Amino acid sequence: MSEAVHEHSPLTQFEVYPLLPLKFGAWDVSFTNASLWMMIVVAAITLLMFQGVRRRQLVPNRWQSTSEMLLEFVSGIVRENAGHAAMQYFPLIFTIFMFVLFCNVLGMIPLSFTVTSHIIVTFAMAAIIFLGVTLIGFIKHGTHFLSLFLPAGTPWWMMPLMIVIEMVSYMARPVSLSIRLAANMLAGHLLLKIVAGFVMIGLLGIFPFAFLLIFTGFEIFIACLQAYIFTLLTCIYLNDALNLH
Amino acid sequence: MTKSDEPLPSLDGLQRKIDQTRPESDKTPPSDTPPGALGNAMRLGTDLLAGVGVGGVLGYFLDRWLGTSPVCFIVFFFLGFAAGVRNILRNSDKIDG
Numbered sequence: 001m002s003e004a005v006h007e008h009s010p011l012t013q014f015e016v017y018p019l020l021p022l023k024f025g026a027w028d029v030s031f032t033n034a035s036l037w038m039m040i041v042v043a044a045i046t047l048l049m050f051q052g053v054r055r056r057q058l059v060p061n062r063w064q065s066t067s068e069m070l071l072e073f074v075s076g077i078v079r080e081n082a083g084h085a086a087m088q089y090f091p092l093i094f095t096i097f098m099f100v101l102f103c104n105v106l107g108m109i110p111l112s113f114t115v116t117s118h119i120i121v122t123f124a125m126a127a128i129i130f131l132g133v134t135l136i137g138f139i140k141h142g143t144h145f146l147s148l149f150l151p152a153g154t155p156w157w158m159m160p161l162m163i164v165i166e167m168v169s170y171m172a173r174p175v176s177l178s179i180r181l182a183a184n185m186l187a188g189h190l191l192l193k194i195v196a197g198f199v200m201i202g203l204l205g206i207f208p209f210a211f212l213l214i215f216t217g218f219e220i221f222i223a224c225l226q227a228y229i230f231t232l233l234t235c236i237y238l239n240d241a242l243n244l245h
Numbered sequence: 246m247t248k249s250d251e252p253l254p255s256l257d258g259l260q261r262k263i264d265q266t267r268p269e270s271d272k273t274p275p276s277d278t279p280p281g282a283l284g285n286a287m288r289l290g291t292d293l294l295a296g297v298g299v300g301g302v303l304g305y306f307l308d309r310w311l312g313t314s315p316v317c318f319i320v321f322f323f324l325g326f327a328a329g330v331r332n333i334l335r336n337s338d339k340i341d342g
Binding site for chain 1 (some may be wrong): 256260288291292294295296298299300303321324325327328329331332335
């Protein structure tokens, strides 16, 4: 691919390139633009939360109000979908929510890099959730946890089939969780860039430009919605492990 | 909520303290807005896709291991489809009620 074509490709925004090449044995552990944006995300979250608790007042300032709102929102999701007992795992779920939300929203800044548009990032998070939830289930219920794979009221002649189906559906969870987030981010950003390419066609370019204006707002909504859905499904999976039917 | 999953004692104490401090008007839990039809619709596609995908991959590797190509692939492809539909049904249960 020639350089000129490459420069204007809508896919350029997803390119991962090393900023600081590093080798650890045989592994390439370079500090990339993805690493940089993950660190920016973590720094932004840390700034928000530290500013939020720095001066605790009865009448909160903006920092405190924002961090309290986010905290109450996530604790509401956890309570409603996984019960009070799941509040033990609230720190992990809140961390996941904040990380996904900030990755998605900071990805909307022009020229930034959307970490969550890469399936390996979302799959790593989904795999940790999947393994963690499975482990919690086995620790809480022992081998009784395996009854998750048998829906109540299955006729005996359907049992072998249902167990296999349930196991496949259980294994599909981390895959659908990660694909959903990455695909939404990827598709949205791709569409924004492609439509932006049509703005330069002349006077009629006003139509794609108007579409872009509206769609950028919609993308910000999607960014928040996907963070919510990711957290919600984490809670639903956690609920399955904590409260067996 | 099951009895075996008592929350941590520190969390329990904190919840009591919050309940005492909170004015009576705040006690009713805030009504949550439903996730919206759009969010649901977008989840269905990936649920189905992931089921079929996982089933297919699982069948493919079972075939490689057992040398029964393509029996396991075909069987697990359809089992994966069933699993995807099962996931959709389960998730839509959770959301509506």
